[in-house]
Amino acid sequence: MGQRRGLLIILSSPSGAGKSTLARRLRDWDPSIRFSVSATTRAPRPGEEDGKDYHFVDEEAFRRMVTDRRMLEHAHVFGHFYGSPAGPVEEAIADGCDVLFDIDWQGAQQIQKSDLASHVLSIFLLPPSIGELRRRLISRGQDTDETIGKRMQKSWDEISHWDSYSYVLVNDDLDATEEKLKTIVTAERLRASQQPGLLEHVRALQAEFEERP
Ligand code: ADP
Numbered sequence: 601m602g603q604r605r606g607l608l609i610i611l612s613s614p615s616g617a618g619k620s621t622l623a624r625r626l627r628d629w630d631p632s633i634r635f636s637v638s639a640t641t642r643a644p645r646p647g648e649e650d651g652k653d654y655h656f657v658d659e660e661a662f663r664r665m666v667t668d669r670r671m672l673e674h675a676h677v678f679g680h681f682y683g684s685p686a687g688p689v690e691e692a693i694a695d696g697c698d699v700l701f702d703i704d705w706q707g708a709q710q711i712q713k714s715d716l717a718s719h720v721l722s723i724f725l726l727p728p729s730i731g732e733l734r735r736r737l738i739s740r741g742q743d744t745d746e747t748i749g750k751r752m753q754k755s756w757d758e759i760s761h762w763d764s765y766s767y768v769l770v771n772d773d774l775d776a777t778e779e780k781l782k783t784i785v786t787a788e789r790l791r792a793s794q795q796p797g798l799l800e801h802v803r804a805l806q807a808e809f810e811e812r813p
């Protein structure tokens with residue numbers, strides 16, 4: 601029935617709510633989902649790989665990408681620049697693959713206002729409580745107390761934009777949230793606008809119908 605059109609799956613949440621964990625699980629479930637590797641001016645954390653987790657660039661290179669219109673969206677978060685390079689997204693869409701974005705509300709809003717808006721699936725994750733959010737950030741063991749304090753502050757800002765997303769999931773039980781996420785993606789892929797081959801299929805049905813004895 602022809603190739604389907606790729607979805608732009610935007611997953612946002614306050615830091616620590618489980619976005620990276622769920623993004624990983626979604627891609628393990630369907631490895632054809634491509635991850636949009638963002639460019640950032642922040643330094644790599646231990647274990648992070650250039651080109652896989654992020655493209656780590658300096659401010660000059662980042663600004664050049666923005667002026668050359670090579671960013672689908674970009675934002676300033678925690679004192680650093682972050683942006684989604686447009687090229688790989690365009691390629692994925694052309695190949696009929698979904699692209700997963702781990703970006704903040706500012707980026708989500710920019711993509712939702714772009715030419716690709718009709719192919720966006722936006723999902724926001726909420727933590728079950730603020731206490732649990734703090735516990736998860738601490739248990740991740742990646743940040744100093746000062747950074748955790750800043751992240752908690754930024755979490756409030758992020759949470760306040762929850763209602764500009766199409767779907768909102770409270771990530772209490774991880775397995776249950778994963779199942780809900782897969783259900784949403786499965787359903788959204790069936791949107792008529794995501795199936796460009798439908799018209800041809802219906803025409804074939806019509807031809808067959810009219811030929812019938
Ligand atoms: P984010 O990408 O949103 O900053 P992570 O995916 O890194 O968050 O999750 C933060 C921490 O919380 C990780 O240690 C992760 O294993 C844990 N975590 C994620 N979801 C849950 C959940 N539903 N229940 C308990 N722990 C969780």
Ligand code: 5GP
Nearest residue numbers: 638674675677682683684702703704706707
């Ligand atoms: P971190 O530094 O913890 O990897 O990411 C910090 C925040 O920046 C997270 O909320 C993450 O979703 C957001 N972020 C990462 N990449 C991008 C991007 O390309 N664009 C935007 N707008 N936000 C991003």
